[in-house]
Amino acid sequence: MNIYDISKIAGVSIATVSRVINNNPNVSEKNRVKVMAAIEESGYTPNVFARGLGLNTMKTIGVMCADSSDPYLAQAVYYIEQNLRKNNYDSLLSCTGYDHETKKKCMDLLLSKRVDAIILVGSNYVESDDRMNDYIRNAAKSVPVMLINAALNAPNVYSTLCDDFSATYEITERFIKQGKREILYLYNSNSYSAIRKLDGFRSAMKANKLHIDEKLIHFISSHSKSVHEVKQSIKSLCDKGITFDGVIASDDVLAIGAIKYAKETGISVPDNLFIAGYNNFDITEYCDPTLTSVDNKLPSLCTHCVATLMSVFSNDTSIPKQTIFSAEIIERQTTKLNQK
Amino acid sequence: MNIYDISKIAGVSIATVSRVINNNPNVSEKNRVKVMAAIEESGYTPNVFARGLGLNTMKTIGVMCADSSDPYLAQAVYYIEQNLRKNNYDSLLSCTGYDHETKKKCMDLLLSKRVDAIILVGSNYVESDDRMNDYIRNAAKSVPVMLINAALNAPNVYSTLCDDFSATYEITERFIKQGKREILYLYNSNSYSAIRKLDGFRSAMKANKLHIDEKLIHFISSHSKSVHEVKQSIKSLCDKGITFDGVIASDDVLAIGAIKYAKETGISVPDNLFIAGYNNFDITEYCDPTLTSVDNKLPSLCTHCVATLMSVFSNDTSIPKQTIFSAEIIERQTTKLNQK
Numbered sequence: 001m002n003i004y005d006i007s008k009i010a011g012v013s014i015a016t017v018s019r020v021i022n023n024n025p026n027v028s029e030k031n032r033v034k035v036m037a038a039i040e041e042s043g044y045t046p047n048v049f050a051r052g053l054g055l056n057t058m059k060t061i062g063v064m065c066a067d068s069s070d071p072y073l074a075q076a077v078y079y080i081e082q083n084l085r086k087n088n089y090d091s092l093l094s095c096t097g098y099d100h101e102t103k104k105k106c107m108d109l110l111l112s113k114r115v116d117a118i119i120l121v122g123s124n125y126v127e128s129d130d131r132m133n134d135y136i137r138n139a140a141k142s143v144p145v146m147l148i149n150a151a152l153n154a155p156n157v158y159s160t161l162c163d164d165f166s167a168t169y170e171i172t173e174r175f176i177k178q179g180k181r182e183i184l185y186l187y188n189s190n191s192y193s194a195i196r197k198l199d200g201f202r203s204a205m206k207a208n209k210l211h212i213d214e215k216l217i218h219f220i221s222s223h224s225k226s227v228h229e230v231k232q233s234i235k236s237l238c239d240k241g242i243t244f245d246g247v248i249a250s251d252d253v254l255a256i257g258a259i260k261y262a263k264e265t266g267i268s269v270p271d272n273l274f275i276a277g278y279n280n281f282d283i284t285e286y287c288d289p290t291l292t293s294v295d296n297k298l299p300s301l302c303t304h305c306v307a308t309l310m311s312v313f314s315n316d317t318s319i320p321k322q323t324i325f326s327a328e329i330i331e332r333q334t335t336k337l338n339q340k
Numbered sequence: 341m342n343i344y345d346i347s348k349i350a351g352v353s354i355a356t357v358s359r360v361i362n363n364n365p366n367v368s369e370k371n372r373v374k375v376m377a378a379i380e381e382s383g384y385t386p387n388v389f390a391r392g393l394g395l396n397t398m399k400t401i402g403v404m405c406a407d408s409s410d411p412y413l414a415q416a417v418y419y420i421e422q423n424l425r426k427n428n429y430d431s432l433l434s435c436t437g438y439d440h441e442t443k444k445k446c447m448d449l450l451l452s453k454r455v456d457a458i459i460l461v462g463s464n465y466v467e468s469d470d471r472m473n474d475y476i477r478n479a480a481k482s483v484p485v486m487l488i489n490a491a492l493n494a495p496n497v498y499s500t501l502c503d504d505f506s507a508t509y510e511i512t513e514r515f516i517k518q519g520k521r522e523i524l525y526l527y528n529s530n531s532y533s534a535i536r537k538l539d540g541f542r543s544a545m546k547a548n549k550l551h552i553d554e555k556l557i558h559f560i561s562s563h564s565k566s567v568h569e570v571k572q573s574i575k576s577l578c579d580k581g582i583t584f585d586g587v588i589a590s591d592d593v594l595a596i597g598a599i600k601y602a603k604e605t606g607i608s609v610p611d612n613l614f615i616a617g618y619n620n621f622d623i624t625e626y627c628d629p630t631l632t633s634v635d636n637k638l639p640s641l642c643t644h645c646v647a648t649l650m651s652v653f654s655n656d657t658s659i660p661k662q663t664i665f666s667a668e669i670i671e672r673q674t675t676k677l678n679q680k
Contacts, residue, residue, distance in 0.1 A: 025372075029365045060449065068408060068433070069418035078409035081435045085442075090449050093408070093433035095421045102425075109400065109430050113453045227625050256626050263628065285567050286596050288603065288628040 010038035060090045061309070062110030064103070065121040068095045071281055072298070076121045076148055079302035087310055089116070098124055104135045111142060117309055119146040123193035126150040144312045146305050149296075150192050151322055158312065159322040160305040162296040164193050167327035168200030169207075171248060171276050171294060174329070174337045176208045180246035180274055184234075186258065187250040188222040197250050197278065215242055220254060230257025231264065238265075245273060252277035256287045259334065275334040289333030297325045350378035401649070402450030403433045404443070405461040411621055412638070416461045416488055419642035427650055429456070438464060444475045457484045457649055463533035466490040484652045486645050489636075490532050491662055498652065499662040500645040502636040504533050507667035508540030509547075511588060511616050511634060514669070514677045516548045520586035520614060524574075526598065527590040528562040537590050537618065555582055560594060570597025571604065578605075585613060592617035596627045599674065615674040629673030637665045 007014045012031050019027045020035040027035075061084055065073040077093060084091050092113060094106040103125065110118060118139055126147065127133055133152055139145050140156035151159040175183055185201050187194055198217070205212050220233045234257060249255035255277030262269045269275055269289055277284060280295035304323055311319045331337050347354045352371050359367045360375040367375075401424055405413040417433060424431050432453060434446040443465065450458060458479055466487065467473055473492055479485050480496035491499040515523055525541050527534055538557070545552050560573045574597060589595035595617030602609045609615055609629055617624060620635035644663055651659045671677050 025369045032365075058449075058452070067418065068414050068421065071411075071414075074408050074411075074414040078407065078435070081408065085437070090434070090446065092449075092453065093435070094430070095418070095433070097425070106430065109398075109432075112398070113432065226622060253622075253626075282566060282593075283623060283626055285600075286593075286623055286626045 006035065006038045006042060009041060010034040058090075058114050058116065059088060060092055060113070060115050062113065062115035062118045063091050063093045063121060064096050064106055064110065064118065064125070065093065066096055066098050066124050068093070070122075071283075072279055073122050075281070076298055076302055079299050080119060080121065080148070080306060083303055083306035087306065100127070100132060107135055107139050111139060115143065116313070117144045117146065119148065119305065119309070120150065121148045123150040123191040124189075126152050126192055128192070128195075144309060146309050148301055148305055153321070157321075158305075158308050158319065160301050160308065161322070161324050162193075162298075162301060163324050163326050164196040164296065165200040165203075167278075167294045167296065167329070168197040168248070168250075169204045170200075171329055172201050172204035173208065175246045175248065175274055175276070175335075176204065176210065178274065178335075178337060178339055181210060182213070182216060182244045183246040183248055184237075184242075184244040184258075185217045185248050185250075186220060186230075186234075186254040187218075188220045188254060189250070194250055201248060215240075216244060220257075225253070227253060227257040227260050230254055231260040234258060234261045235265075247273065247275045249275075249277050252279045252281055252283050252291060252293055255291055255293070255334075256283065259287050259289070259291065269334050270336050274336070276329075280330050284330075284332060292332045292335040292337070293330055295328045295330050297327060300325055346375065346378045346382060349381060350374040398430075398454050398456070399428060400430045400432055400453070400455050402453065402455035402458045403431050403461060404436050404446055404450065404458065404465070405433065406436055406438050406464050408433070408435045410462075411623075412619055413462050415621070415638055416642055419639050420459055420461065420488070420646060423643055423646035427646065440467070440472060447475055447479050451479060451482060455483065456653070457486065459486045459488065459645065459649070460490065461488045463490040463531040464529075466492050466532055468532070468535075484649060486649055488641055488645055493661070497661075498645075498648050498659065500641050500648065501662070501664050502533075502638075502641060503664050503666050504536040504636065505540040505543075507634045507636065507669070508537040508588070508590075508618075509544045510540075511669055512541050512544035513548065515586045515588065515614055515616070515675075516544065516550065518614065518675075518677060518679055521550060522553070522556065522584045523586040523588055524577075524582075524584040524598075525557045525588050525590075526560060526570075526574075526594040527558075528560050528594060529590070534590055541588060555580075556584060560597075565593070567593060567597040567600050570594055571600040574598060574601045575605075587613065587615045589615075589617050592619045592621055592623050592631060592633055595631055595633070595674075596623065599627050599629070599631065610673065610675050614676070616669075620670050624670075624672060632672045632675040632677070633670055635668045635670050637667060640665055 007017045012034055016027060016031050017035050020032050063077060063080055065077055068074055081091050094110055096103045096106040136145055136152055137154045140154055145157045147159040149161050151161055202212060218237060220230055247258040255275050258275045262273055267273050277291050277293040280293040284291040284293045347357045352374055356367060356371050357375050360372050403420055405417050408414055421431050434450055436443045436446040476485055476492055477494045480494055485497045487499040489501055491501055542552060558577060560570055587598040595615050598615045602613055607613050617631050617633040620633040624631040624633045
C-alpha cells in the first residue's frame with residue numbers, strides 16, 4: 001500500500017494525496033476528507049503520515065526467524081543483532097513459525113512498524129514453489145530484504161549462504177576414504193538447506209560409485225527433539241536388520257542421538273562407527289565422545305549480511321546479490337578422518 | 341508524549357490538537373500548522389495520528405530479552421510467543437543486552453512501535469538499586485508490564501516467578517542427607533534469580549549447621565561459555581588444593597563442565613561425586629552421565645504470564661500482581677538422591 005494506492009481509493013490525483021499527507025493547505029476540504037478516509041481504510045496511516053511528514057528513518061531492522069528456540073536460528077539472530085547494534089540500528093524480531101500465511105502476516109506486521117529493511121533468517125522462507133515467494137518480492141518493493149542461508153533472485157533482495165552441498169559432499173567423501181561403505185544419513189527437515197545437504201551426500205556416494213540404499217536415508221520428524229526419541233528412531237531402524245558403519249547427520253542433535261544409540265548397544269565410537277553432525281554448536285563438546293561436526297560459519301554469514309545491508313543503505317554502487325561461504329569440518333572424537 | 345504535551349508545545353488548546361489529529365475541518369490553517377509542527381517536533385507522530393484516527397490496537401506485544409542466544413531466555417521467548425499467538429497477538433522481540441542504557445532505549449523503541457504491553461524476560465531487568473527501575477515504572481504508565489522470573493511492586497506491573505530459593509535449598513539439603521559435606525557451588529551471574537539461588541544454598545548449609553567455605557562458592561564469568569573453559573576453571577581451583585564431594589551449579593552448562601572435569605581426572609560420578617545443574621534443558625540428556633537438574637517450570641511461567649496479560653486486557657477485577665511457581669528436582673545419572 002502506498003501513495004498510488006491511496007490516490008486510486010480516494011479517486012484523486014497523487015499530487016493531492018501528497019499535499020494532504022504533507023499538510024499543504026492548498027487542498028479542498030472535500031479532497032482532504034476523501035484522502036483521509038482512503039488512508040484510514042488502507043490501515044497504513046502511521047507509515048504514510050510519518051514518511052509524508054519527512055520524519056527520519058527509525059533506524060530499525062525487522063528480523064524474522066521461524067523458531068527462536070531452534071539453536072541455529074537463535075544463534076543467527078544473536079549475531080545479527082550484535083552486528084546491527086554496532087551499526088547503530090535497532091532490531092525487532094518476529095518469530096513466525098513455519099506456516100506460510102503466518103510468515104506473510106508477520107512480514108506485514110514488521111513493514112507496518114516502519115522498519116528500514118527485513119532480514120529473513122533460515123532457509124525456510126524461500127519456498128520451492130516460486131509463486132509462494134511473491135511475499136518476499138513484494139516486501140522488497142518497499143525495503144531491502146536480506147536472506148540468511150537461502151537464495152532468491154529478485155530486485156532489492158540480497159542472499160548470504162553457506163555451501164551446504166559441498167560441506168556434506170566433503171564429509172561423506174572423507175568417510176568413504178576411511179573405508180565406510182554403509183553410511184546412515186539422518187535428517188529432520190526438507191528446507192532448502194536440508195535439500196542441499198542431502199544432495200551433497202548423494203553426489204559423493206555416486207561419485208565414489210557406491211550404491212545408495214534408500215533405507216539408510218532416514219528422516220526423523222523435527223517433533224522428535226529429544227536425543228532419546230532420536231535414539232529410539234535409530235533403534236527401530238536396526239530392529240529391521242539394517243546395518244551401517246557411519247552416521248552423517250544434518251544436525252548436531254541427531255548425531256548426539258546416534259552417540260546415545262551406540263553407547264546403549266555397545267558399539268565403539270569411532271573404532272566401529274563414525275558419527276558426524278552439522279552446525280558445530282556448543283553441544284558438540286557436551287556429549288561424550290565429543291562430536292565431529294561441520295562449522296557452517298554462521299557468525300561470518302551474519303556479519304556479511306549486515307555489512308551488505310549497510311552498503312545498500314549507503315547506496316554503494318557494487319553490492320553482491322549473492323555471497324556463498326565455505327563450511328569447514330571440525331574433527332572431534334567421533335571420527336578418525338585422517339588415518340592413513 | 342501525548343495530546344497534552346502537544347498542546348503545550350503548540351500553544352493551542354487540547355480541543356484544537358484533537359481536531360487537527362482527527363482532521364476536523366473546524367481549525368484555522370494557522371493552528372493546524374502549529375499543531376503539525378509540534379507533533380513533528382515530538383517525534384511521536386505515528387502514534388498520535390493512529391490513535392487520533394481511532395485505529396484499533398495493533399494487537400502486538402513487545403518482548404524484551406537480554407540475549408537470544410542464552411538457552412533459558414530463548415526458550416522463554418519461544419513459549420511466550422506461542423502463547424501470544426494462540427491469543428491472536430503478534431510479538432516483537434528486542435534483544436537488549438545487559439547494559440542499562442540500552443535496555444531503556446529498547447523499551448522506548450518498543451513503546452514507539454505502539455505495542456499493547458511489554459514483557460520483560462529474565463531476572464536481569466530488575467536492578468537491586470531500585471532507582472534504576474524507574475524505566476519500568478514509567479513504561480507501566482503507558483502499557484501493562486509483565487515480568488518473567490523477576491519481581492517489582494509497582495502499578496500496572498505483574499510478576500511471574502519460579503521459587504529459585506527453595507529449589508536450591510532443597511537440592512542442597514538432599515546432597516547433605518546423602519552425606520555430602522564439601523559442596524562446590526558454581527554460578528555465573530549476579531542477577532536477581534542468581535542471588536536467590538545462592539541464598540538457598542547458603543541457607544540450607546546453615547540450617548544443617550555446616551561450615552560454608554567461601555572458596556567453594558565459585559564464580560565463573562559468563563564469558564566462559566564453553567564447557568572446556570568451565571572445566572579449566574574447576575581444575576585451577578583443585579590445583580589450589582580445594583576438595584569437594586558434590587557440585588551444585590546455577591546452570592546446566594556449568595554442571596556439564598563439572599562432568600567433564602570429573603571424567604578427565606578419573607573421578608567416578610555419582611559414586612564419588614554428585615553433580616546437579618539448573619534449568620533442566622535438553623542438554624541434560626546430551627552429556628554422559630546424564631545430568632540431574634532443577635526444572636524451573638519455564639513453560640508454566642510463560643503460559644501464566646500471557647494468561648495474566650489477557651486478564652489485564654479484559655479488565656478482570658482480580659488479577660494476581662505476583663505469582664510464584666515451585667521448581668522440581670529431576671534426578672538423572674549424576675546423583676543418587678534417594679539412597680537410604
